[in-house]
Amino acid sequence: MGCANKLTxxxxxxxxxxxxxxxxxxxYSEFLIGTSNxxxxxxxxxxxxxxxxxxxxxxxxxKFYRVYLLKNHNYEAWFHFQLYxxxxxxxxxxxxxVYIRENKKHLAxxxxxxxxxxxxxxxxxxxxxxxxxxLPEILKKLIDIxxxxxxxxxxxxx
Numbered sequence: 112m113g114c115a116n117k118l119t120x121x122x123x124x125x126x127x128x129x130x131x132x133x134x135x136x137x138x139y140s141e142f143l144i145g146t147s148n149x150x151x152x153x154x155x156x157x158x159x160x161x162x163x164x165x166x167x168x169x170x171x172x173x174k175f176y177r178v179y180l181l182k183n184h185n186y187e188a189w190f191h192f193q194l195y196x197x198x199x200x201x202x203x204x205x206x207x208x209v210y211i212r213e214n215k216k217h218l219a220x221x222x223x224x225x226x227x228x229x230x231x232x233x234x235x236x237x238x239x240x241x242x243x244x245x246l247p248e249i250l251k252k253l254i255d256i257x258x259x260x261x262x263x264x265x266x267x268x269x
Contacts, residue, residue: 115229118219122267126259129230132223135252136237139245151194151202151243159247163254178254180209180261186268187212188220190257192250194241204238205249209257211264219264223253 115123123129153169160167160178167178174193181188188211196203210220221229224236239249 115221115226116219119221119226120230122219122260122263123226123230125263126256128256128260129227131256131259132227133231133233133237135249135256136227136239139239139241139249141240151241151246155243155246156250159250162251165254178257180258181211181265183269185213186218186264188261188264190254192253194246202242202246204240205246205253206238207253207257209260211261220260223256 156176165178165180167176169176175191177189177191179189190207190209192205192207194203194205207223208221211218224238227233227237241249
């Protein structure tokens with residue numbers, strides 16, 4: 112096992128994280144996406160996030176969105192993502208993370224690409240590639256994976 116703790120790995124296995132994330136990255140790879148003339152802006156992102164029941168926040172200095180999936184006395188969990196520009200042919204790639212804390216200390220979770228690498232024992236670092244046309248689909252699927260991960264945590268701890 113790499114840098115992920117046992118709980119992180121157990122939750123990933125229970126929600127079938129590795130194969131789901133790998134498939135997402137294969138479905139949205141640089142070779143399949145094509146190009147888009149639309150510009151990715153906060154309106155596209157926020158209209159997608161508003162379809163979910165979870166509150167979210169944009170961190171301007173660090174340039175990432177955080178979606179709050181769980182918050183109670185002892186535990187909090189969130190999904191966050193950051194968009195990175197990549198090349199002229201695509202808008203970029205999405206770097207995503209799920210994170211669970213207990214009493215403000217890290218308990219479980221990781222960056223999706225790192226977790227996938229450890230769960231699948233893969234040497235490649237995978238990230239979904241986006242254009243403005245497919246970003247809403249990607250975000251929905253990433254959030255679904257993160258929610259499944261947190262749901263597995265709830266079964267164990269709550």
